[in-house]
Amino acid sequence: MISPADFVQIPLDDWVNSFVRDFLVPNFRPAFRAMQVPITKVLEQIDTFFHWLPMLVFTVGLTLIADRTAGRGVALFSLVALIFIDMIGLWAETMTTLSMILTSVFFCAVIGIPLGIWTARSDRVLLVVRPILDIMQTIPSFVYLVPIVMLFGVGMVPGIIATIIFALPPIIRLTNLGIRNVRGDLIEAAEAFGSTRWQMLWEVQLPLALRTIMAGLNQTLMLALSMVVIAALIGAGGLGLTVYTGLGRLNVGAATTGGIGIVLLAIILDRITQSLGDKKGVQTPSLWQSLRSLFSASKADVGAQSGKPA
Amino acid sequence: MISPADFVQIPLDDWVNSFVRDFLVPNFRPAFRAMQVPITKVLEQIDTFFHWLPMLVFTVGLTLIADRTAGRGVALFSLVALIFIDMIGLWAETMTTLSMILTSVFFCAVIGIPLGIWTARSDRVLLVVRPILDIMQTIPSFVYLVPIVMLFGVGMVPGIIATIIFALPPIIRLTNLGIRNVRGDLIEAAEAFGSTRWQMLWEVQLPLALRTIMAGLNQTLMLALSMVVIAALIGAGGLGLTVYTGLGRLNVGAATTGGIGIVLLAIILDRITQSLGDKKGVQTPSLWQSLRSLFSASKADVGAQSGKPA
């Protein structure tokens, strides 16, 4: 049986090995490690805050947010789920995971939304970005774990970086989609009044794309959650570590408990962010209002929330 | 700081442990292992076929299929990619992975499409199925690896089972969506002519939902591909194993090579299945034609294809 391999063989693995080990790591590791600093900063802030916040305050706050955004049912669910998480003894881990997720999502938004806008405004950029996103989503995250570790080290922040790589595509895609899908006649109307590109963006495109962007944020959040366990492989803590440890000890119970924690967290965050997108798109979705309410939800700024009469 | 955990603690992990180990495994392991039989059968067929097929025949065949469905560009890409895979020495692994993926997707379709139809036809079923799908998608696959091993053992087939669990939701969701989204006036028209529920399904709903169902199949395929490495953790072979082994040996090169193999496979399969959905929806998508062409593509029935004049 003949095949091309009989004639030419490409030692791709060797090439990659020497590229990473002999070139990338020796020369750029310090640079890459320096890039972690902003992530570390944000993570520390969020993490400290959540671990400082008393469990009951957090629970009440999130329940109120859920009630305001996603309705009574979700609020009730959040309440019960959070109490349950506490009772099965995973509160601290949950908070760690939450900080990690929010940090990832924060950076995904900061990177992804402008990039999405850019792709929406230029077909050429889209042409370049799209295959990269495709590959980012199809390449198994295991493949980039080792390079990430080699370049960034192990721990929470490299875990977040892996998560960002994995969770970034949807927010870019949906920002792009949202802006491109803004009704043509509205764009035309804005143009007919002599809007500049920036005015168009701020006055028309972004507000109208907000729902879709929110959907992207929601998907990004979900993908980030799905990386929690894999991030634990490179030293991130939280619920992912609980699962990983449970697996290592053949402790199905612990692994399942950690898994349930992740699922509960996922459901709560999913419903809240989903309803955020839904509602604000229909009602009065001033961009700033929406971003603000997203923020107060994502940072779970409970002090301020619970201060208001419910 | 007070929290509910101070008063009640739920030993959930112990409960799960004893449920799985003392109840599920002793009583149902044989039943679960028996369930593997059909999967094993299908897998063996496909695997034997692909490993028997000469590399060049497969390559030419798939290229022709790509040309007919997704156009010249994709065909060219497939050709180059397959030759590249062969040259980097991953042909056998790629075939193993392909068999595994196709088996998973086959069972996803067999389970998912009827289930999707059912959910589309009954709001009550949807109400039950939806949260289950939500959980299936949010629960980290690591969590169910150990229970799967406990119930099904290790190897290729348990890997496929994990893959099915992970990749099933989109096909159900999109079958449901596709059928529910069939234009109301067409349903009305069919009803106005006195169609029975089955006639409605076969004559109108399924053909019109086909595009969406194909999109679901495409997503299922992609999710299945993303499980390849994780399935290797419980003993499945193929490209996933290459990646996993590479990681274990700190061999970035090998891991990347395996990863590239997966990505190439993913891109080819993605483009072909995507275009399958696209084209057949617009042109003459007799359900049977479409299913047939899907089949000949998914089984890569190259003998038949390459026998025809291109």
Added chain:
Amino acid sequence: AWDTGWFHSEIYKQLFEELGYSIDGPTTLDNPPFYQAVGYGDVDLWVNGWFPIHDTYRPAFEGSAEIIGAVAAGGALQGYLVDKASAEKFNIKSLADFKRDDVKEAFDRDGDGRADLVACPPGWGCEVAIDEHLTKYDLKGDINEIKASYSASMADAVAAYGAGEPILFYTWTPNWTVNELKLGKDVVWIQVPEEATEENAAKGVASCVADPCVMGFAANDIVPVANSKFLKENPAVATLLKTASIPLEDIFAQNSAMNDGADSPEDIKKQASDWIKANREMVDGWLATARGAAQ
């Protein structure tokens, strides 16, 4: 298995084949799934059990599977290593030296004020042992255990070493890590802060900062673990397992060969059959006994 096990797995495989068995595999499995699987008889045997450190998995297989014979009794070393340059620079002799601030700072890669130690994946036997050490020696505040996938953690250590940073890690031998980072040349064993006694100290470990060397771990047996029912039905295998063993030096040698690139399945096969050829006599003896038991 981790990749130190391929070689002797292959030797055993070839031996079984000479006995007339056909073998599937070897299958690659992580510790937890393996112990699970062998307990249920999905896998008949593996030859990569490390005891006593795998004692944590006993509940998973005890009753339906058992340890039988030994691949290499008492020869497997485990312990903590630091890179040679730092060991000399900071004069590090044992874990206790990591209480010193300058050492801590030098070994601190993640900036949390503690020295980073590449430990074991959560759940493995060694993870528990390391944890015990750190508690026992009151080092929790000084040393940060990286509990991640072992290869990931080591990737970090190797990369850090490559970048000239000090590293501290746990490993065992035989293992590819010591080929990557050569014992005595790149890295040296350090001790745990305990007085050397007869039981806990190993003599003649050249690459240790001290001799005798208190490595903190008793030497382990590398043992086959097999499904009991399978053994009962296949007395020849049982006997072979009981009698056979492979010298550690040979395992070391092969491991280093593997790390030099000879790591394809074919290479390993060849290394195994070469070894069998070289030790034909001994092997024949084992086989004869085994065949005898089968009668």
Added chain:
Amino acid sequence: MKPKIRVEGVYKIFGEDPQGALDALNAGKSKIEIFEETGQTVGVQDVSFEVGEGEIFVVMGLSGSGKSTLVRTFNGLIPPTSGKILIDDDDVASCSAERLRKIRREKITMVFQHFALFPHKTVAENVAYGLKIKGESAASRRKKALAALEQVGLAAYADSLPGELSGGMQQRVGLARGLATDPQILLMDEPFGALDPLIRREMQDELLHLQKILKKTIIFITHDLNEALLLGDKIAIMKDGRFVQVGTAQEIVDNPADDYVAAFVADIDRGRVFEAGHVVTDPVTVEQNEKGAAEKALQLMEEHNRNALYVLDNKKVAGLVTYQELSVAAREEGRTDLTEVMVTDVPVVDQDTPLNELYGAASAGHPIAVTDKRGRLTGVIEVEAVFSQLSGDASEDETGEEGSTPPAEEKTETAQGGTPR
């Protein structure tokens, strides 16, 4: 004759609590009040009517007035909240699902506004859909489908996909699909709403033409008044789910039941609505060969205050004489032979000619002769009567007696327009 469709007291309430809404309706609340108070939407309220076999019954009204809801109750696509819908003897509102399916398969089909063609089936397959559902064989289906396509002139496109046809052609396919099962009743829900005006006109003519041959019973929804007038044997005007007026085009245009209907018909071209028969008056004639015909004619004209008079030749129209010419000829010049001064090239129409087709004839300024099928004069139309009908003033005094008393009072705004400004 027994009506083909009989609708009795049909109500349709959308919402969770139809009974509450029904009670509120009975208490005299309006659709909007009910929606605001209970959240229930009144789709149709208290509609009763009958349609005879072979009739075209047009339902019109603004968007949201309940036209679609009403017509969808007829084939059970929407079950009414209460009321009876009798198709022959079956009450569609209460019969079994099996029976309903049978009625749909055999008696009643629907043509949809946006065509609702199955995009995945060819034109012929679309047309054959109803037959396939009934279980006919492929060959017979194909044959009947082609025959139906022939009727709408699209047989050549049998194997195209609907997407390849223009809107007008697609609509004709929809019509063919409705006709293929040879139903007795066609429900047409704004079938021409999406068409260009030219194509639309073509389709209307086509429908009238088909109807002449096939004699189906048709319920036709539109919100275009001209279309309603053109097609409808009877027209119902809906508002808020209720019939505010039912009648012929002329009845509605002449006597709008309320301001809503009046606003609806305000812009109508009355020349299309009314026919010669609406403005005809009894003929005042002389026989050509009668003795003293000339003087008699002059006297008749003076008596009836007319400027011209029809002259008969043995009961058939021979021509007409004008007062002026006749009086000059007879009284001043003494020529009393009618045939000498008679205009023979006279306009002749029949009863059903719409007024707007009389303009040419009327532009001669002479009264127009209306004859029956055998050519006998049954009446004449004075041009003043035409204007009277066109201006809408004739309605008060029934058929236009004659314009003797100038009804200019109502039109004084035109006179005012002439006063100095």
Added chain:
Amino acid sequence: MKPKIRVEGVYKIFGEDPQGALDALNAGKSKIEIFEETGQTVGVQDVSFEVGEGEIFVVMGLSGSGKSTLVRTFNGLIPPTSGKILIDDDDVASCSAERLRKIRREKITMVFQHFALFPHKTVAENVAYGLKIKGESAASRRKKALAALEQVGLAAYADSLPGELSGGMQQRVGLARGLATDPQILLMDEPFGALDPLIRREMQDELLHLQKILKKTIIFITHDLNEALLLGDKIAIMKDGRFVQVGTAQEIVDNPADDYVAAFVADIDRGRVFEAGHVVTDPVTVEQNEKGAAEKALQLMEEHNRNALYVLDNKKVAGLVTYQELSVAAREEGRTDLTEVMVTDVPVVDQDTPLNELYGAASAGHPIAVTDKRGRLTGVIEVEAVFSQLSGDASEDETGEEGSTPPAEEKTETAQGGTPR
């Protein structure tokens, strides 16, 4: 006066290879041929025209004929392939982006078919959009927006969201948005297409009313002929991207340039298109106090073949006499005083009265007096002439001379309708 908008030889080809399509056009190929051969779509071809300040220029044509494409080139939403579009002195087709933006901000706004209101902004914010873009302060924006809303009667809804308003109200918001920046030119692309007939009529009246006050230059797209006739000072009819005819409503209805236009206007109610001025004839009159007035009147009538004649009192309309009454009175009874037999209650209209408002006056059967602003008789309308114009036969012999030669030949189908069948 310099035209406000001057369009010269504008072409727009959609596709990759406009030059190829232009060449093919010059070679005389049709739009369809070009599309089939080259894949290029001809949007607009060779359109030139001018619109004066304060005019309403209506563009009509079937779907796809290029109306939207054309009008979108005026504010640069679509750049033309070739040709000039001069707004005052700026060529929109070739000026800089900056300049174009300035023109859009200051001179020209657009009102869209489907409103195109920003759903996330309140009504007032929508209306103020153009002002915000220009950088006006929030307070001044708000003030002007409220003023514009006041004009369309929606000030009360300033803080609602567009989604909360009905279609008609949304359209008025769109109009207010167009007016808020006080542009000189309004482009309206089928602005009333989506409305119910009743609301549509209201909007048309509103637009006419506003136009009377504001005197904008308006380009108005529609495919409704009645709307075009109602609003347009000038009307252009498009087909396949080309103007097939440009003219006033009357010109187009009377002299359709080809069959396409003819089919387009076939259904029109001519009574709305034409005005009294189109059918007026020179008055033949007698002075009331003239000597021998009665006999002179009779003779004039005989001469001109008329049945009635206007009687003046010092050049003002005093009344009319009919031939019949006058001849009986004067010739037979010897009473020659015109005032005795004169009808004084006569219909009087002015030049601009549309024909369909003459029907009431005409139903008296007497000729109608047309007076100028000072009340002086400038002509009379014979009822026959009205019919002649309505039937469309007047066009050949220019202004309706008189119905003396009955043009019934063309209408023989009505006569045939009366022959035995």
